[in-house]
Amino acid sequence: xxxxxxxxxxxxxxxxxxxxxxxxxxxxxxxxxxxxxxxxxxxxxxxxxxxxxxxxxxxxxxxxxxxxxxxxxxxxxxxxxxxxxxxxxxxxxxxxxxxxxxxxxxxxxxxxxxxxxxxxxxxxxxxxxxxxxxxxxxxxxxxxxxxxxxxxxxxxxxxxxxxxxxxxxxxxxxxxxxxxxxxxxxxxxxxxxxxxx
Amino acid sequence: xxxxxxxxxxxxxxxxxxxxxxxxxxxxxxxxxxxxxxxxxxxxxxxxxxxxxxxxxxxxxxxxxxxxxxxxxxxxxxxxxxxxxxxxxxxxxxxxxxxxxxxxxxxxxxxxxxxxxxxxxxxxxxxxxxxxxxxxxxxxxxxxxxxxxxxxxxxxxxxxxxxxxxxxxxxxxxxxxxxxxxxxxxxxxxxxxxxxx
Numbered sequence: 001x002x003x004x005x006x007x008x009x010x011x012x013x014x015x016x017x018x019x020x021x022x023x024x025x026x027x028x029x030x031x032x033x034x035x036x037x038x039x040x041x042x043x044x045x046x047x048x049x050x051x052x053x054x055x056x057x058x059x060x061x062x063x064x065x066x067x068x069x070x071x072x073x074x075x076x077x078x079x080x081x082x083x084x085x086x087x088x089x090x091x092x093x094x095x096x097x098x099x100x101x102x103x104x105x106x107x108x109x110x111x112x113x114x115x116x117x118x119x120x121x122x123x124x125x126x127x128x129x130x131x132x133x134x135x136x137x138x139x140x141x142x143x144x145x146x147x148x149x150x151x152x153x154x155x156x157x158x159x160x161x162x163x164x165x166x167x168x169x170x171x172x173x174x175x176x177x178x179x180x181x182x183x184x185x186x187x188x189x190x191x192x193x194x195x196x197x
Numbered sequence: 198x199x200x201x202x203x204x205x206x207x208x209x210x211x212x213x214x215x216x217x218x219x220x221x222x223x224x225x226x227x228x229x230x231x232x233x234x235x236x237x238x239x240x241x242x243x244x245x246x247x248x249x250x251x252x253x254x255x256x257x258x259x260x261x262x263x264x265x266x267x268x269x270x271x272x273x274x275x276x277x278x279x280x281x282x283x284x285x286x287x288x289x290x291x292x293x294x295x296x297x298x299x300x301x302x303x304x305x306x307x308x309x310x311x312x313x314x315x316x317x318x319x320x321x322x323x324x325x326x327x328x329x330x331x332x333x334x335x336x337x338x339x340x341x342x343x344x345x346x347x348x349x350x351x352x353x354x355x356x357x358x359x360x361x362x363x364x365x366x367x368x369x370x371x372x373x374x375x376x377x378x379x380x381x382x383x384x385x386x387x388x389x390x391x392x393x394x
Contacts, residue, residue, distance in 0.1 A: 002205040005335040009206050012199055014239040014332065034387050041384045042211040043327065046344045046366075048382035054391045062394040090390075101382055120344070123366065126320050130240065130327030135211065138202040147243045147317070158394070169320065185245035185298055187238045190231050194251045197259040197355070 013137045018184070020144045020176030021077065028058070028082045028141065028173055036135045036173075043131035047109075048101045051093035051121035052128035053165050055086040055158050065157055066170075071148035074170075081144065081172035085132065086154060089125035091118050092164040125168060133171060142176030145169060210334045215381070217341045217373030218274065225255070225279045225338065225370055233332045233370075240328035244306075245298045248290035248318035249325035250362050252283040252355050262354055263367075268345035271367075278341065278369035282329065283351060286322035288315050289361040315363075322365060330368060339373030342366060 005013075033056050041050065057066045057078070066084060067075040078084050090096075094110035094117060110117050133143045147169045159165035202210075230253050238247065254263045254275070263281060264272040275281050287293075291307035291314060307314050330340045344366045356362035 002203070002209055004337040005202070005206050005209065006199070008199040009202050010236060010335060012202065013335075014236045014328070017239070019241050030393065033391075033393060037387050037391055039207060039211045042214070044216050044330070044340070044342055046342070050385055050390065052390065056391065056393040058393055099383060100385070103379075122319065123323050123344075126323035127327040130324040131211070131331075133241070134328075134331050138207060138210075140201040143241070145241055145243070147320075182300075186296060188247055188297070190234050193247065193249065194230075194234055194253065196227065196230060196253040196255060 013134050017137050017142070018176070018178075018181045020142045020172075020174075020180055021182070022177040022180030023081055023172075023174040024177050026082070026175045032139060032141065033083070035139055036132060036141075039135035039138065040128055040131040043128060045124040045127060046120060047097065047106045049093050049097070049120065049124050050100055050128070051089045052125040053088040053090050053159070053162070054132075055088065056083050057086060058083040066149075066154065069150045069154040069157055070146070070170075074146050074148045077144065077146065077172060078170070082174035084170055084172040086158055086167050087125060087129040087132070087169050087171060088155070088159060088165050088167045089121035090162070090165050091121055093117065093121050122168065129169065129171065136173050141173050144172040144176075146171070210331050214334050214339070215373070215375075215378045217339050217369075217371075217377055218379070219374040219377030220278055220339075220369075220371040221374050223279070223372045229336060229338065230280070232336055233329060233338075236332035236335065237325055237328040240325060242321040242324060243317060244294065244303045246290050246294070246317065246321050247297055247325070248286045249322040250285040250287050250356070250359070251329075252285065253280050254283060255280040263346075263351065266347045266351040266354055267343070267367075271343050271345045274341065274343065274369060275367070279371035281367055281369045283355055283364050284322060284326040284329070284366050284368060285352070285356060285362050285364045286318035287359070287362050288318055290314065290318050319365065326366065326368065333370050338370050341369040341373075343368070
């Protein structure tokens with residue numbers, strides 16, 4: 001195993017990676033979707049909660065249903081993207097802990113504390129969404145995360161069979177068209193938002 | 198720029214990376230801390246909010262102060278780690294948007310909606326914490342994220358000069374001792390928590 005990533009690899013997943021507003025006409029295959037998940041699921045979550053629930057919206061019908069839940073500026077982005085993932089979470093993730101974290105009774109830590117579970121599911125599914133973006137980029141794909149949409153309407157439209165699931169944010173994935181990226185927004189100097197104590 | 202990461206690189210940041218419970222006696226330098234931040238800040242956040250606020254706890258005195266805020270099982274982990282990062286966020290991140298997202302008046306989108314800001318800061322700082330872990334691994338370091346600690350006490354101890362900052366979770370960083378890792382917890386099959394529609 002390599003000890004560090006090369007500069008070129010760091011460029012791919014961090015420094016040169018960008019958010020895209022348009023896509024080349026090339027789909028995202030089942031195999032690529034599975035490869036992304038096989039990587040993202042290896043990323044750490046608290047007590048291996050794995051609270052993220054992912055809906056990969058790829059058919060024309062499903063794209064239209066999701067676009068109907070999105071802010072005006074995001075409808076065309078969803079319709080035009082090869083696939084858009086709904087990153088959701090399960091407030092009752094603790095029901096899965098007996099098999100996800102089998103060496104102790106982790107389920108009992110969360111019983112009777114729905115607010116605490118919601119906070120933990122929200123935090124840890126966000127981590128998983130970040131792993132998803134890094135994984136997609138690592139596999140040669142591009143991303144466009146979005147939070148301008150109606151969470152409740154999307155939850156109802158895509159998770160109606162799972163009353164404790166919530167839709168949290170969206171991420172389109174495909175082969176990005178570099179002519180559609182905006183100028184990179186400024187990035188802070190270290191001292192602005194960090195301290196070493 | 199490379200188009201995809203090699204298998205060896207994917208092993209480093211996802212497949213072979215593990216959460217460590219003990220560390221080799223080798224510190225984390227200022228340069229390494231800065232390198233991690235230089236990578237993590239390139240990761241996407243909604244409207245370039247960059248809401249994460251990071252305290253890198255490295256001195257003996259600061260480690261003791263943080264250990265005093267942690268659950269019993271995490272005190273020794275903090276005292277024994279080369280550095281532990283407090284991943285916090287700024288509920289008033291919108292005050293920075295005039296320079297972080299300069300091409301539009303994004304600050305106005307968040308004014309008067311503290312609950313909405315808190316949700317967005319929480320989600321996006323979690324993404325940044327995931328970028329932090331991937332960046333640290335990419336640079337040859339190891340991680341140990343933790344959420345067993347008193348958030349309010351830690352906020353008071355480390356962010357008392359910033360009334361709208363909140364401590365959210367912790368991550369130790371160093372050169373991990375492979376004899377201290379536990380057996381890998383089970384990972385779900387694709388169909389368990391995903392659907393393609």
